[in-house]
Amino acid sequence: MNYIVLEENLFTIAFVLYIVASLSFFIFLASSKEKLGYMAVSVSLLGFFVHTMAMGARIIESGRLPFSNQYEFANSFTWGIVLCYLIIHFYYRFTAVGAFVMPLAFLMMGYASLLPRHVRPLMPALQSNWLAIHVGTAVVSYGAFAVAAGLSFIYLISFNKKSDKRSLLPDPDACDFLSYRIIAFGYLMLTLVIITGAIWARSAWSRYWGWDPKETWSLITWIIYSVYLHLRYNRGWKGKPAAWFAVIGFVAVIFTFIGVNNLLPGIHSYR
């Protein structure tokens, strides 16, 4: 079986399903029909299933986890976003969150689709067991920050909007709290990303910290979320400023991934 062709086909199907899911979520918000919400979640779930199969095909073809270049990480990042969203949805039943998270997923997948998809064997520096732990935790961490940003968007919209549509959105206070908890989880994961990266860098490059642009921007992102958590915990920062901070944090996450790779090349630039 040609797993690469299979992966490409499944990737395209998942991409289409994510677009359909995003549109369905928007129509759900506009029409206030509960059934459309269920449909959007079902399509997201189906898309996630197909996406997982696509990643499985790539894993079989390459014989390793898909974490070694920009395409593979963007693809895994998308998978992490949808996974985090689905977990939050099934635990808290916040259907409308999908309208703000699924577009992030399909945009990231769209970005992945523009990148070269060749399956290349791992270069010597990437041949390490730390690859799975370091990049795996990054996928989960970035996915969590994306969902937190989606919840913060909802808060900001709920805060500004006085129409009846607001009733379809989850309780703003719940979004605010949940965004905080998800950021706490993402922050813990990001800390793990940085620590595992440092341990790996020491065995590969001799120094655990070298101020490479990717390392530095991970630290900047970590600092932004550190400030958020401190203000939230110690100063009772809630609501609108906290929501804006969560969005800014996610912009830093995106820059750390896409911006640094394309604008600030360093030893982490695996294309």
Next chain:
Amino acid sequence: MISRIKRWLFSLQFGIFLLILMAVYVTFGTLLPQNLPDAFYVENYAWNTLVLLLGFNKAYSSWIFRVIMVLFLINLSGCTLKMIPSLQRRFHHNYFPSPTLNAENLWPDHATLATMLPLLKKKGFTVSESPDEPGTYRAVRHRFGVFGPTITHIGIITIILSSFVGNYFAQEGFFNLMPGETASFHEENFSVSLSDFYITHREDGSVEQYYSDLMVLENDIPIKEETIWVNKPLRHNGMMLYQTSFGWASKLQIRETASGDLVQESYMRDEETIFFQPAHLNIQLFGYYPDFQIGMDGMPLTMTQEKRNPHYAVVLYHFGEFVDSFIMNPDQRFTYLDYEISFPDSVMYTGLIFRKDYGYYAVLLGCLFLLAGLMLAFYFYPKYIYIRDGVLHAISRQNSWGFSMWLKRQMSQFNKKEGDIQ
């Protein structure tokens, strides 16, 4: 005045200010090329005065960055110490926070105290009757979690201090070895000899891995042999040796044309020049190309690092004046004056980094503290429940909403089982 300065120095606001300042400062470090001569910044940046004044050209080692880090360490240490008395009070078994005035009552419809208290004990809560209010119960879990932020801060302080100290005393350097060559670490009382260096390739020609077969010697006696590759360094007496790079060393032979006698033989690395005194010749090896091709720009290049079509680019100078340049293969030789010059073969040499970092394990310990502290702060934070017949309040400073949600889920089983939870 001093107490005001101290209060400000150890305040959260100052800590937040320093964190933001640090983030902004290192951002410039990522945007500007680092550690280049001042002239580069003067030529390329209109705001070069600011760049040089504020040390953005060496952002991670400038005095401003160090001052920020030292102030941050002072601030964090002060904040951490300042918190300890209040944490001790909150850790004490008598401490129990009061519910807020508008706290939601989570008491389920069919519950009784007799069923509620065993359930909470089963969930890991320590339940006790309030000494001040008979009939009122207090349930507490994860009281030790109050130390989460403190442990996190200790972890960060340990990381920063250890990396400062470690980097200050670290020994680090780079060296090349050809097979058979030895490098000595006199202070460490050992030397390292390269037995072999080789590259393995995949079917598509891409490099699979770089290997150096090393032998460690103490007082010229072999102690151990080890093969290292990228991600697998050698460790000896605290010194780490890393596979970092490689290159080619090409054998230069100079013979007298008339007699054929070999008058000089030595190895040259790319771009190296050798002076041959008898003929006043400077021989420069411009480059060695194991898989030679001429590129689009007319310059020689190598397609792979495999010896498929080896060629040498050589430039000759006589009394400092350019004479000629040649592209030659290992079987060719060129004659100048009374001498024949050839490059019959090349061998690969390995490039190794050595580093001894005294602070690494302390940094690692700091990382463990940091992770443990975050786990405590985010997940094992103190959870309090205020219970009176018909009244149930969830109290948590860190995650009041999440804890209430969790407690509601636990209480929902009372409704399902109509009060019987056994």
